[in-house]
């Protein structure tokens with residue numbers, strides 16, 4: 001059991017408010033008059049979520065994108081956010097970070113409303129947090145609604161960011177679509193809004209397809225089978241499409257695509273790739289090229 005899983009289990013035992021969704025979802029949801037407030041908070045840590053040599057504008061972009069992605073997963077419209085910032089000691093670096101943060105926020109009309117600024121002890125790794133608020137006037141899909149018989153989809157291929165991270169680690173000046181997928185993820189907000197009214201369950205892919213699908217199965221109390229690991233042309237060109245490459249892509253994380261289920265016979269209203277199905281029971285099955293694969297001990301990212 002990971003430290004994170006153990007801590008979340010402890011937190012869950014103390015949760016009493018319905019708005020927390022049992023801490024089994026991407027967000028909290030608070031009814032507010034006619035609408036629902038959708039709340040999420042994500043932190044990125046130097047050396048854990050980004051590389052110290054990553055360009056500051058990309059780090060700011062990524063902080064905004066990972067938070068917006070949780071709103072996308074619930075079909076929420078961004079309404080505002082709060083930033084917790086640790087000064088770098090380099091004013092130009094801080095300005096570039098804010099430039100990238102605002103690039104991403106502006107694309108989705110997300111106003112920055114406030115926050116807090118601190119200084120860290122010299123030499124300590126830095127971390128940045130954003131709390132994002134969205135609103136929804138319709139259904140806010142959860143991870144828990146997948147039903148036996150549903151089909152499983154993803155809004156795009158997985159694994160690009162994982163290879164992008166390897167490339168950026170090897171050469172901080174590396175560029176191209178895979179490095180971009182790692183440094184400049186694109187949260188699927190318009191897709192999420194179109195999907196929210198029709199899906200039975202939805203979440204974003206941050207920790208890896210396998211672990212996130214296993215979480216959806218657990219929250220929905222169903223079994224999920226993945227029979228296709230979708231790879232991008234760029235990834236196939238760089239690494240091929242062997243079983244090992246597909247397995248790595250399914251565990252890599254940082255994808256920020258939407259994973260969702262639809263009743264059989266309902267066509268997705270956005271471009272999406274069918275990757276499996278839901279059945280009664282529990283747990284996750286992975287098929288690659290028609291063969292059931294033993295699941296790796298670690299399905300994805302867990303702290």
Ligand SMILES: Nc1ncnc2c1ncn2[C@@H]1O[C@H](COP(=O)(O)OP(=O)(O)OP(=O)(O)O)[C@@H](O)[C@H]1O
Nearest residue numbers: 008011020022023024025026027028042070206207
């Ligand atoms: N320190 C914490 N205090 C209270 N709730 C927490 C804490 N950490 C996580 N949670 C809650 O646990 C649930 C799962 O969180 P998790 O971070 O795994 O989801 P996520 O934000 O979708 O994932 P990711 O961080 O990979 O984007 C959410 O409801 C989240 O609000």
Ligand SMILES: Cc1ncc(C[n+]2csc(CCOP(=O)(O)O)c2C)c(N)n1
Nearest residue numbers: 047048049050051206207252253254301
């Ligand atoms: C330098 C560096 N090393 C590894 C990774 C990969 N990674 C770290 S945490 C995480 C899941 C999301 O985190 P959380 O669940 O905390 O939101 C992923 C995919 C990275 N992005 N940067």
Ligand SMILES: [Mg+2]
Nearest residue numbers: 026070204206
């Ligand atoms: Mg999420």
